[in-house]
Amino acid sequence: MNTAYNFAFFDEGSKREIRRATLKAIAIPGYQVPFASREMPIGRGWGTGGLQLTLSLIGKTDVLKVIDQGSDESVNAVNIKKLVRDTTGVEITELTREATLIQSRHRIPEVPLNKDQILILQVPIPEPLRFYEPQESVTKKHHAEKEYSGAWLMLFEQIIKYGSMTTGADHPVMVHDRYVMAPSPIPRFDNPKMNHSEALILLGAGREKKVYAIPPYTKVVSLDFHDYPFEPETFQDKQCRLCGSTGVFFDELVDETTGGTVYQCNDTSYCIETLNSVEALGGVK
């Protein structure tokens, strides 16, 4: 642990400011609370929002897991883990169920979260209405008036053009029947996990200087139409080429020797855990 820095990198004033914003965010689910967003030793847009939330929350007894698009070992995840560990000395884990704080970019882990965990999502663009309205003052007014016809129109246009809703990730959701919210670029597959989640979910956008939250057991509904219901990605009849799991979110890869398409768990720690348990049972040699 590097003692030249404050515990958890920030000075106490910075933490307090983030903490106050976070508490208001929890009190108003889905509403984007502006915050100061301090300079960080990583670039804005590279997870600074999530990192600031993590640093404001973390204590000596926490166990941290950081993932980047399902992977515990990608550069972004590794560097964030290093920074937090160097300034706090907390234990780092890859096992989802061992972690008390999980910072993630673009995925919600496969292992269901429990009430003692907090999921922190990094958000590049927190404003779900930004796609069709560039002005912050106008989108704020839309939120104030619950004027979300544009959000539905955006999906409607996709249906007209392509026959289905084409949001690959970041499919907008309605939180607690009040705010339309960007769930961060998680795949549609993960959207239902936000509804009545057991764990508190915090979302932080460092570049855009916003934090927002979904408390546990909060109604989160993905926007859709009666005749075009929301559908998560399906991986029916697909199986992980490494661990044999089904019904999880897969990466689609090309096997270079055969040229065929193969599937592999996107959540690496889930895949390794499954592999290990299969091996312990004597399944794979």
Added chain:
Amino acid sequence: MKLDVVHDLQSVYRKVVNATSRPGMISNLSDEALSVENIPVQCAASIWVLALTLLDQEVTFKVYSAQAEKASRAINQLTYAKPVEINEADFIFVLSDAEEGSLEEAIELGKHGTLMNPHNSATIIVEAENVNDGVELLLSGPGIQTSTSVNVCLTGDWIASRNQKNREYPLGIDLMIIDKEHQLLSLPRTTQIIENRVVV
């Protein structure tokens, strides 16, 4: 033992986060509260711990108490937060020795934000006799699976005032109730309260 402003306040914050994200779940702040030395006015030490966790020169506050002036000065000296009139305060403290009706007044006059900026609203921190033994309240809303009950010993008609104040969601005030045993009950604006009156 002296209060550690880094680690103790972090653990207070996490307990406040837990209590606020799961209304009805009571967090105990006694470990941290008991490390506070020299409380300037007669009130639960956990009130000071909360003030230290949440207040600084960037926010404003108001105190309701028989020794309001003394308490205000102490909070100002401790945190550099600025004492202001009730309708401007970010944080409102209602101590147990406040006049009857103070909590209702705080709820009624505290700022509830605007539709553009609902987060610019007051957080009211109330000192209660007990949050484990009193009138049974049935809570529901975000953070609560179906419904949960708490027993709060707090006099006055504050529930009606709160319902009236929070009628136009997302506008509203957020309440934190702390008792003499340093137990914290947080009631954000989304929590619906039904008073469970026993009919004899």
